[in-house]
Amino acid sequence: MADVAPNTVSDWLLLPELVIQEIRDTSETTEPVRVLTVGLLRATLAACRTAGLTEALNEDLPDSTHIGLPTVTIQAGVEQTLFRLPLDLGDWVFTCRSFAKQGINYFPGDVRFCKIRDRYAADID
Numbered sequence: 001m002a003d004v005a006p007n008t009v010s011d012w013l014l015l016p017e018l019v020i021q022e023i024r025d026t027s028e029t030t031e032p033v034r035v036l037t038v039g040l041l042r043a044t045l046a047a048c049r050t051a052g053l054t055e056a057l058n059e060d061l062p063d064s065t066h067i068g069l070p071t072v073t074i075q076a077g078v079e080q081t082l083f084r085l086p087l088d089l090g091d092w093v094f095t096c097r098s099f100a101k102q103g104i105n106y107f108p109g110d111v112r113f114c115k116i117r118d119r120y121a122a123d124i125d
Helices: 011-012 045-052 087-101
Strands: 033-044 066-076 080-083 109-116 117-125
Touching: 011 033, 011 045, 011 066, 033 045, 033 087, 045 066, 066 087, 087 117
Parallel strands: none
Antiparallel strands: 033 066, 033 109, 066 080, 109 117
16 A cells, blocks of 8 residues: 655655666666656745755745645555655656646556656656
8 A cells, every 4th residue: 555645844755765767868768667646745945944855945935935845656566655756856747747637647657767967857658
């Protein structure tokens, strides 16, 4: 059974981070993983700062700004595990959830996660 979705930034930080393979260029590929769901924890920038989430810090934004902290539930065999994703994948999760609200749901489905040149990417097979 999958873990319970986080309710606070501290809960999100306690989730295991999905291990994402680094590749040199787009000619390389990674193994797909079975994604059951994706989600976002909506948190204020102030809450992120208080929890020590330095990646979300942006001195130009007000404390009331909301940040989407991305999660993914992966199935491996019979096991389902909830992971936190790097903040860079927040826009990808937001896009997937927006499509789902329009009736286009990609999950469950296979996704290839990778890191290339210090940027994270996710491709739905």
